[in-house]
Amino acid sequence: MLIGTEPLDLRLTLIDSAQCFRWTEAGGRFGAAFASGPVWLWSAGAGIEAEGNFDPVALRRYLDLDRDYAAIAAEYAHIPAARRAIELFPGLRVLNQPPWEALICFILSANNNVSRIRALTDALCRYFGRRWDCGAATLYGFPTPERLANASEDELRALKVGYRAPYLIETARLILDGFPLDGLCRLHYGEAHRLLTSLPGVGDKVADCVLLFGCGHASAFPVDVWVDRLMRDWFGVTCKSRAALAREARVRLGDHAGLMQQFLFHAARTGAMETTRK
DNA sequence: GCCCAGGAGATGT
């Protein structure tokens, strides 16, 4: 069925933009399994088509289709680097993932690279997730908190997650124990960020990724090595710490700083816009 | 062998 006709580049958003690590592409279609079952997406003409077991409203929200990205572009049109990054990637959107998925994937992301984060996420889903057979393809759901909380450290290390194994188990136990993960979207940014960083394996940067990609906090501004470079090179920011850099970015870029971050990050990481790499 | 990757935590100042 037709899901929407808004601009959306599926490959860019679901696979290449490094905000989500678990979609697979098969023959021009993009698939992932959620709690309700498999979802397949593809572009047809000017629209996005979907099949599988899903709630259309929830799917539109996941894909951020109800946000006006032309308005976001207009908001940042007066900042040259920002305008260029947005112009470079039409159809890039910032997903609203289940917070639990963003939390676990970005704990895996610490001091790691994108291809390996994807491999680890896939290993986690294959080993702990529910299996869905879809004709030629097989999809795996994301592990539940229960499943990870009851995993052993040896099991996880066998999947090559390394020193992050105890972080995954302990964080899963805390979520099961009542941590208000699904309530973070209703808290102010600062309070939600403070709560998240109390979880093992979650520092300032991972917390910002969870808030931006999983909790609808569009002002959350994750600072990794690439964003550190680009804020100095393209914005002339001279902060020492990444925490100070994130604060400065939120002041300069406002309520949608995190959305802008995703365009800037991708421009820097892909080399579409040059940084001085130091 | 070294350096790097969507860093975090522990320790010392």
Added chain:
DNA sequence: ACATCTCATGGG
């Protein structure tokens, strides 16, 4: 508050 070290793992 800031600097430094270590933590697995794989690719360049």
